[in-house]
Amino acid sequence: MQNDLARILITREQIQKRVKEMADAISATYADRTRGLVIVPVLAGSIIFLADLIRRLPFKMKIGLLTVSSYRGATTKPGSARLVQDLDLDIKDRHVLVVDDILDTGNTLRVVMGLLQKREPASLRMCVLLRKTAKAPKDLVADFVGFDIEDVFVVGYGLDYNDHYRNWPDIGVLRPELYS
Numbered sequence: 151m152q153n154d155l156a157r158i159l160i161t162r163e164q165i166q167k168r169v170k171e172m173a174d175a176i177s178a179t180y181a182d183r184t185r186g187l188v189i190v191p192v193l194a195g196s197i198i199f200l201a202d203l204i205r206r207l208p209f210k211m212k213i214g215l216l217t218v219s220s221y222r223g224a225t226t227k228p229g230s231a232r233l234v235q236d237l238d239l240d241i242k243d244r245h246v247l248v249v250d251d252i253l254d255t256g257n258t259l260r261v262v263m264g265l266l267q268k269r270e271p272a273s274l275r276m277c278v279l280l281r282k283t284a285k286a287p288k289d290l291v292a293d294f295v296g297f298d299i300e301d302v303f304v305v306g307y308g309l310d311y312n313d314h315y316r317n318w319p320d321i322g323v324l325r326p327e328l329y330s
C-alpha cells in the first residue's frame with residue numbers, strides 16, 4: 151500500500167495532535183449547548199476522522215449517518231453530489247455538526263448543508279479535516295478546519311481512491327500514474 155504513495159503529506163502524529171486541538175475548539179463552542187447535539191458524518195470518507203474526533207468530545211451526542219456519492223475516482227473535478235442514504239433522525243431544534251473528510255470544490259457539502267438547513271436545526275456547523283485552499287469556494291465557510299492543503303489528490307485516514315487506501319494511517323499523495 152505504501153508503494154502506491156508518492157509522498158506522505160500529513161503524518162499520523164500530526165493528525166492526532168490536530169484532531170485533539172479541533173476537539174477542544176468544538177467542545178468550547180458547544181460548552182453551553184451540548185443538549186441535543188447531533189453529529190452528522192458524511193460517509194464514507196469521514197469514518198476514521200469521526201472515530202478519533204468524537205472520542206475526544208466529552209458530552210452526550212447522537213450520531214446521524216448520511217451517505218453522499220460524488221461520482222468520481224481520483225479526479226477532483228466538480229462532480230454532482232447525490233444523496234444515497236438520508237439521516238434517520240430528526241434534527242429540528244437540534245444543534246447539528248456536519249463532519250466530512252475534505253472540502254474540495256464544496257459541491258458535496260453545499261448539498262448536505264442545504265438539505266439539513268431546511269429541517270430547521272437550532273444551529274448548523276461544519277467541520278472538515280482537510281480543505282483545498284485553492285478550490286474551496288469563499289461562500290461555503292467551514293467552522294472547523296484541520297489542515298489547509300495544496301490541490302493534490304490525497305488518500306489515507308479515511309480518504310479513498312476507488313474505495314481503497316482508507317485504512318492507511320497517514321495522509322499521503324497518491325502516485326499520479328495510478329489514476330491517470
Ligand code: IMP
Nearest residue numbers: 195253254255256257258303304309310
Ligand atoms: P467536493 O464536493 O468537491 O468538495 O468533494 C468532496 C468529496 O470528494 C470528499 O468528501 C471526498 O470524498 C472527495 N475528495 C475530494 N478531494 C479528494 C482527495 O484529494 N482525495 C480523496 N477524496 C477526495
Ligand code: MG
Nearest residue numbers: 193194195251
Ligand atoms: Mg467524502
